[in-house]
Amino acid sequence: MQQPFDYDSAFSRNIGWITETEQALLRTRRIAIAGLGGVGGSHLLTLTRLGIGRFNISDLDSFELANFNRQAGASLSQVGRPKVEVLSEMALDINPELQINAFPEGVNQENLDRFLEDVDLYVDGLDFFALQARRAVFAACAEKGIPAITAAPLGMGAALLNFLPGKMTFEEYFRLEGHSEDEQLLRFLLGLSPAMLQMPYLVDDSRVDLANHKGPSTPMACELCAGMAATHALKILLNRGNVPTAPRGVHLDAFRNKLSSTWRPGGNGNPIQRLGLKIARNRLSEKLTMSVERETLQRYETPIERILDLARWAPSGDNTQPWRFELVDDTRFIIHAHDTRDWCVYDLDGRASQTAVGALLETIAIAASGEGLAAAFSRREESPENNPVIEVTLSESSAPEPDPLLPYIRARVTQRRGFSTRALTGAQKKVLEASVGPGYRIVWLEGWQRKWQMARLLFRNARIRLTIPEAYEVHKRIIQWDAQFSEDRIPDQAVGLDPVALKLMKWAMQSWGRVQMLNRYFAGTWMPRVQLDLIPALRCGAHFAIVADKPVVEIDDYLAGGRALQRFWLTTTRLGLQFQAEMTPLIFSRYTAVSRKFTVEERAMKMATVLAAELVDLFGDDSVSCSVFMGRMGSGNAPFSRSVRRTISNLFLPRINLGRSLK
Numbered sequence: 001m002q003q004p005f006d007y008d009s010a011f012s013r014n015i016g017w018i019t020e021t022e023q024a025l026l027r028t029r030r031i032a033i034a035g036l037g038g039v040g041g042s043h044l045l046t047l048t049r050l051g052i053g054r055f056n057i058s059d060l061d062s063f064e065l066a067n068f069n070r071q072a073g074a075s076l077s078q079v080g081r082p083k084v085e086v087l088s089e090m091a092l093d094i095n096p097e098l099q100i101n102a103f104p105e106g107v108n109q110e111n112l113d114r115f116l117e118d119v120d121l122y123v124d125g126l127d128f129f130a131l132q133a134r135r136a137v138f139a140a141c142a143e144k145g146i147p148a149i150t151a152a153p154l155g156m157g158a159a160l161l162n163f164l165p166g167k168m169t170f171e172e173y174f175r176l177e178g179h180s181e182d183e184q185l186l187r188f189l190l191g192l193s194p195a196m197l198q199m200p201y202l203v204d205d206s207r208v209d210l211a212n213h214k215g216p217s218t219p220m221a222c223e224l225c226a227g228m229a230a231t232h233a234l235k236i237l238l239n240r241g242n243v244p245t246a247p248r249g250v251h252l253d254a255f256r257n258k259l260s261s262t263w264r265p266g267g268n269g270n271p272i273q274r275l276g277l278k279i280a281r282n283r284l285s286e287k288l289t290m291s292v293e294r295e296t297l298q299r300y301e302t303p304i305e306r307i308l309d310l311a312r313w314a315p316s317g318d319n320t321q322p323w324r325f326e327l328v329d330d331t332r333f334i335i336h337a338h339d340t341r342d343w344c345v346y347d348l349d350g351r352a353s354q355t356a357v358g359a360l361l362e363t364i365a366i367a368a369s370g371e372g373l374a375a376a377f378s379r380r381e382e383s384p385e386n387n388p389v390i391e392v393t394l395s396e397s398s399a400p401e402p403d404p405l406l407p408y409i410r411a412r413v414t415q416r417r418g419f420s421t422r423a424l425t426g427a428q429k430k431v432l433e434a435s436v437g438p439g440y441r442i443v444w445l446e447g448w449q450r451k452w453q454m455a456r457l458l459f460r461n462a463r464i465r466l467t468i469p470e471a472y473e474v475h476k477r478i479i480q481w482d483a484q485f486s487e488d489r490i491p492d493q494a495v496g497l498d499p500v501a502l503k504l505m506k507w508a509m510q511s512w513g514r515v516q517m518l519n520r521y522f523a524g525t526w527m528p529r530v531q532l533d534l535i536p537a538l539r540c541g542a543h544f545a546i547v548a549d550k551p552v553v554e555i556d557d558y559l560a561g562g563r564a565l566q567r568f569w570l571t572t573t574r575l576g577l578q579f580q581a582e583m584t585p586l587i588f589s590r591y592t593a594v595s596r597k598f599t600v601e602e603r604a605m606k607m608a609t610v611l612a613a614e615l616v617d618l619f620g621d622d623s624v625s626c627s628v629f630m631g632r633m634g635s636g637n638a639p640f641s642r643s644v645r646r647t648i649s650n651l652f653l654p655r656i657n658l659g660r661s662l663k
Contacts, residue, residue, distance in 0.1 A: 005095070005096050005097065007027065007051070007095070007097060008023075010094075010095065011023060011049075011050075011051040014050065014051060018234070018238070022238050022240075023051050025237070025238065026050060026051045026052055026053070026234075026237060026238070027051055027052075027053040028053060028054075029052055029053065029054065029120045029121070029237050030052075030053075030054035030055065030056065030099075030118055030119050030120050031047055031052055031054070031055055031056075031119065031120065031121050031122070031123055031233065032055070032056040032057075032058075032115060032116055032119040032121070032122045032123070032146075033047075033055065033056070033057050033058070033122075033123050033124075033125050034057075034058050034059075034106075034107045034115070034122070034124065034125055034126050034133070034137055035058070035059055035124070035125035035126035035127060035130070036057060036058075036059040036073070036083040036084060036087045036125060037059070037061065037067065037071055037083070037125065037127060038067075038070045038071055038125075038127075038153055038217055038221075038222045039125050039151060039152075039153055039222050039225040039226060039229075040057075040059065040087075040123075040125020040126075041071055041072030041073050041083065041087050041090075041125075042072045042222050042223055042225065042226035043123050043125050043225075043226050043229055043230070044057060044072075044087050044090075044091055044125075045072055045087075045090060045091060045094070045226075046226040046227065046229075046230045047123070047230055047233060048091045048094045048095055048098065049094060050230055050233075050234065051095075052233075053095075053097070053098060053099065054098070054099040054100075055091070055098065055099070055100050055101070056100075056101045056103065056115055056116070056117075056119060057084055057087065057088070057100060057101070057102055057103065058084070058102070058103035058104075058105075058106050058107045058111075058115060059082070059083040059084050059087075059103075059104070059106060060104065060105055060106035061082075061083055062079075062080055062081055062082050062083065063075075063078045063079050063080065063081055063083060063086060064079060064080075065079065069217065069218070069219060070153075070217045070218065070219045070221075070222045071083075071222070072087065072090070072222075073086040073087050073090055082104055084102040084103070084104045085102075085104075088100050088102055103115055106133070107126075107133055107136075107137060108133075109136065112136060112137065112140050113140075115137075116137075116140055116141065116144055116146060119146055120146070120147075120237060121146065121147050121148070121149070121233055121236055121237060122137065122138075122141050122146050122147070122148040122149070123148075123149050123151075123229050123233060124137070124138075124148065124149060124150035124151070127213075128152065128185075128188075128189075128215065129185065129213040131176065131181070131184050131185065131188060134150075134170075135170065135171065135176060138150075138163060138169070138170035138171070139169070139170065139171065141163070141170075142163065142165070142169045142170065145165040145166075146165070147162070147163070147164050147165060147236050148162070148163045148170070149161075149162050149163075149229050149232055149233060149236075150163075150170075150192070151225035151226075151228050151229040152192045152193070152225065153217060153218070153221030153222050153224070153225050154192070154193055154197075154198040154221060154251075154253075155197070155198030155199075155201065155202065155218065155221060155253065155255060156198070156201075156218050156220045156221055156224075156253065156254050156255035157197060157198060157221060157224060157251065157252050157253030157254055157255065157256075158221055158224040158225040158227075158228050158251070158252055159192045159193040159249060159250070159251040159252075160225075160228045160229065160232065160244075160249060160250045160251075161173070161191075161192065161246050161249045162232055162236070162243055162244060162245050162246065163245070163246050164236070164243070164245050167245045167246065168245070168246045168247055168267065170246075172267060173191060173246045173247055173264075173267035173268070174187055174188055174191045174267060174268055175187065175267060175268040175269055176188065183281075186277065186280050186281065187268050187277065189280075190268070190273065190276050190277060190280055191264075191267060191268050191273070192249070193251055194249070194251075194262040194264055194272075194273065194276065195251050195258075195260035195262055197251055197253035197256055197258050197260060198253060198255075200256070200640075201255055201256070201640065202216075203640065204216075204485070205484070220254060224252060224254060228250070228252065244261070246267065247263060247264045247265050247266065247267050247270075248261070248262065248263050249261075249262045249263075249264075250262070300648075302330060303330075303368075303371040303373060303394070304327065304330060304331070304333060304394065305648070306367070306370075306371065307364060307367040307368050307370075307371060307373075307375075307394070308325055308333070308364075308367075308648060308651075309648055310363065310366075310367035310370075310409050310410070311325075311360060311363045311364045311367055312645045312646065312648065312651055313363065313409050313410050313412070313645055314356065314359045314360040314362075314363040314566065315356060315359050315412070315414075315565075315566070315569065316353070316356035316359075316360075317340070317344070317346060317347065317352045317353065317356060317583075318344070318346075318474070318478040318489070318490060319478070319486065319488060319489055319490055319643040319645075320340055320344075320353070320356075320478075320488075321488065321645065321646055321651070322337055322338050322339060322340060322353045322356060322357065323335050323336065323337045323338075323357060323360055323651070324336045324651055324652070324653050325651055325652050325653065326652070326653040327652065331393060331394045331395070332391070332392065332393050332394070333392050334389060334390070334391055334392070335357070335360070335361075335389070335390040335391075335392060336387070336389055336653060337353070337354075337357045337360075337387065337388045337389070337390065338353070338386065338387050339352075339353035339354065339385075339386050339387075340352075340353055341353075341386065343473070343474070343477070344474050345468070345470040345471055345474055345598055345599070346471075346474065346583070346584065346587050348587055348590055348591060348596070348598075349385075350385060350386050350555075351552075351558050351590075352583070352587070354385075354388070354555050354558035354559055354562065355558045355559075355561055355562040355565060355628065355629070356562060357388065357390070357559060357562060358558060358559035358560060358561060358562020358563045358564075358565070358566070359562040359563065359565055359566035359569075360562070361375075361377055361390070361559065361562070361563055362562070362563035362564075362566040362567060363409055363566055364377075364392060365403075365563075366403040366405050366406050366409065366570070367406065367409065368394055368397070369397060369399060369401075369402040369403040369406060370402040370403075370406045371394075372396065372397055372402075373394045373395065373396065373397050374394070374395055374396070374397040374398070374399070375392055375393070375394055376392070376393045376394075376395065377390055377391070377392055378390065378391045378393075379391075379555075379556070379559070385555050388555060404574070405567065405570040405571065405574060408570045408573040408574050409570065411573050412569055412570055412572075412573045412579075413573075413578075413579075413638060413639055413642050414494070414579065414580055414581065414639070414642070414643075415578040415579065415580055415636060415637075415638065415639045416494065416495060416496030416532065416536065416580055416639070417496050417536065417636075417639070418535055418536050418538075418539030418540070418636070419536075419539055419540045419541060419578050419632075419633070419634030419635055419636035420539070420541065420634050420635040420636055421538070421539055421540070421541070421634070422541055422634065422635055423446060423447075423541055423542065424444075424446070424541045424542050424577075424633070424634070428575055428577070429442075429444065431571060431575065432568060432571055432572065432575070435567045435568050435570075435571035436546055436564040436565075436567060436568050437564055437567065439548060439549050439560070439564075440546055440547065440548055440549070440561075440564045440628070441547050441549070442544055442545070442546060442547070442568075443544065443545045443547055443619055443620070443623045444542050444543070444544055445542060445543035445544070445618065445619070446541075446542045446543075450543075450618070451537060451538055451540065451542075451543065452538065453618055454537050454543045454582075454618060455533070455534050455537035455538050457585060457611060457614050457615065457618065458533040458534070458537045458582060458585065459529050459530075459533050459534045459537070460607065460611060461533070461584055461585045461588065461611050462525065462528070462529040462532065462533040462584075463525055463529065463604075463607070464584075464588060464599075464604045464607055464608060464611075465584055466515075466519070466524075466525040466528060466529065467519055467525060467601065467604060468598075468599040468600075468601045468604050469512055469599070469600065469601075470598065470599050470600075471599075472509075472512050472515055475509065476509055477489075478490055479491075479492055479495065479509070480492065481506055483641075484640070484641045485641065485642060485643070485644050486643050486644065487643075487644050487645060487646050487647070488646055489643070490643055491641050491642070491643065492505075492506065493640070493641035494639055494641035494642055494643065495532070496531060496532050496536065497527075497528060497531050497532065498531065501527045501528060501531055504518075504524075504527070505528065508524065536580065536632065537582075537632065539634075540580075540632040540633060540634040541577070541632075541633055541634030541635060542632065542633060542634065543582065543630070543631070543632045544630065544631060544632070544633065545619050545623055545624075545627045545629070545630045546561070546564060546565055546568060546627065546628045546629045546630075547622075547623045547626045547627050547628070548560075548561060548626045548627075548628055549626070550626065551625050551626050552626060552627075552628060558628075561628030561629070562628075564628060565628055565629045568629075572633055576635070577633050577634060577635060577636075578633060578634060578635070578636040578637075578638070579631060579632075579633045580631055580632050580633075581629070581630070581631045582630045582631045582632055583629065583630055583631075585611060585612075585615050585630070586615070586624070586627055586630050588608040588611065588612065589608070589611065589612035589615050589616075589624060591608065592605075592608050592609045592612045593612065593625075612624075
């Protein structure tokens with residue numbers, strides 16, 4: 001039997017923060033909400049639970065799958081249904097005594113007066129990009145003397161502005177009249193959020209698409225908007241507490257644990273705002289309209305295409321991606337690999353590239369498991385080592401479940417900044433040691449003394465890396481400047497330097513002469529060596545080496561070692577740990593072991609010999625000669641900037657023996 005509704009009982013838990021008399025007043029109030037999407041639906045339900053008794057609501061859209069991440073009412077059972085119907089039902093299910101006037105055609109010039117009739121407060125829920133409708137509603141509120149609130153979901157926070165009768169109006173604050181749509185959008189964004197607290201953690205600015213009126217969103221921001229707007233609605237309707245009024249605003253960002261109270265006299269006409277708009281035009285508008293693919297999840301038709309779309313995320317030195325794919329048929333494809341020994345001092349005899357190709361093979365095998373397939377690999381013996389060709393055949397797998405490392409292929413990253421110094425647990429090390437499989441073991445360097453020894457070695461080794469012209473040519477080639485992401489290089493923001501050091505490095509990298517001048521007269525290597533080598537080496541849980549049971553000599557040894565490396569790295573990601581390679585000491589030591597000259601700088605060659613002996617002292621002679629990979633790991637934040645990958649279309653060679661073309 002359904003319990004009868006009783007208003008006083010239903011909202012009795014509000015009493016204490018408000019009085020019985022105030023609750024009764026809220027019951028009589030009418031709030032208009034235009035837009036029932038990301039924030040509007042949450043506004044309606046939150047205000048209903050506050051005990052508001054009357055609403056005018058409008059929205060002309062129906063629910064779809066793209067609404068699921070943030071919109072109240074969005075669920076499979078409601079897909080295709082009008083939002084006004086669904087949200088009305090949800091609100092009435094909370095308070096069946098509600099008076100709701102619904103406007104399923106949305107708000108327009110013909111119904112605006114009816115929409116605002118007898119309204120005590122307007123709460124804005126319109127889409128960010130619906131500026132013309134928003135301007136019309138706020139102008140009508142100002143004319144009719146109706147208080148109006150707008151709360152914008154920004155990142156994982158909310159920015160709130162109140163426009164009260166007799167105070168600064170929406171148009172006076174934002175100053176949108178006479179400007180292009182893009183300029184209006186920038187003015188609206190900066191006016192809402194002068195502090196721009198959300199921008200430092202936007203991980204993929206290509207997803208903000210002004211031209212197509214799309215942007216990323218979070219459910220947390222929408223709920224924070226509802227909480228902030230309802231709180232100020234209460235204060236306005238009950239005449240309680242301080243209500244900041246435009247040009248004053250409030251921006252709460254939960255991700256950054258920051259609260260900013262902003263004040264911009266004159267709104268967007270304020271000199272500070274005008275400067276901010278100028279910066280926004282030069283920087284923000286360019287970033288927000290970027291169309292470069294990041295991690296776009298495309299829908300491919302065939303399993304082989306889906307496998308290769310994951311395979312491209314395999315790690316490679318300096319993001320060189322030394323492979324191309326040739327499709328043969330629906331179960332076979334060919335990997336055409338190459339190495340970078342001709343131009344990269346770090347790719348001795350192509351071994352680093354071969355290790356990367358091995359990581360690619362393991363990634364293919366893991367990705368295939370997600371399609372219920374197994375991958376078999378066969379290297380063509382006649383293909384040269386610098387351009388190995390590997391045939392891949394897919395067949396039905398006998399494994400009952402996909403590889404547990406499958407979800408971590410895209411998430412695997414390199415973090416070049418410091419981690420926590422907390423030691424790895426015994427359980428973590430046990431899982432990591434098992435991940436490399438038979439034929440390999442892990443040698444750990446742990447504790448402050450051992451980490452300090454490794455830090456000193458890396459610090460001195462970095463001097464070689466930063467003072468030889470052969471390395472300069474590599475660094476000049478593989479760094480993409482002024483970038484958060486790079487499809488085929490390392491973005492400068494992921495290098496690990498602070499802004500000052502990064503600017504100095506960018507200036508110096510314009511010519512080898514500048515580098516030499518800094519090194520000779522201004523101790524130019526000290527800052528990057530401290531930031532990129534010494535501090536990170538100390539700030540980690542442990543250093544490690546992946547060591548084979550026998551010396552790694554032939555190409556197949558490095559391919560197999562790369563497969564073990566990828567399972568180890570993906571397991572690190574699965575455990576929530578961060579990871580960075582530390583390969584240059586090992587590479588330089590191998591140059592000295594085979595008496596190969598890698599630089600014209602004699603001093604660097606001598607130092608490499610000394611450091612090779614120190615590396616043996618740290619890890620042991622057998623461990624160094626049999627090492628597949630060296631690095632560090634530990635707990636820490638994921639990097640804000642990272643290398644991404646070339647698109648699939650840029651990695652495919654022309655298709656053969658297949659009647660259809662790739663899409």
